[in-house]
Amino acid sequence: TSPSERKFHLQLLLDNKENQLQQAGALGQRVLAQQIELEEKIRDLQDFDVERGDDEDLDAEARKRYRELADTVKAWDLENAQLSSAF
Numbered sequence: 455t456s457p458s459e460r461k462f463h464l465q466l467l468l469d470n471k472e473n474q475l476q477q478a479g480a481l482g483q484r485v486l487a488q489q490i491e492l493e494e495k496i497r498d499l500q501d502f503d504v505e506r507g508d509d510e511d512l513d514a515e516a517r518k519r520y521r522e523l524a525d526t527v528k529a530w531d532l533e534n535a536q537l538s539s540a541f
Contacts, residue, residue: 474541481537488530495523
């Protein structure tokens with residue numbers, strides 16, 4: 455191979471690494487945002503539990519909120535898996 459072909463190939467390798475770094479940064483930012491949102495949702499659930507006390511009528515609402523949180527976490531896990539598959 456010629457020097458120009460080697461230079462081109464090496465530049466492709468560098469470009470690929472730069473792309474991977476950008477994707478890793480995007481994933482890191484997304485996971486951080488998810489953590490912040492998760493902490494907020496957990497605080498809301500804890501506040502709801504404290505406010506409702508032993509009111510059985512609100513148990514259904516609490517279960518609904520926990521299910522929604524579980525669904526959100528599952529969606530995040532899927533999204534994160536898709537983002538990280540690019541590595």
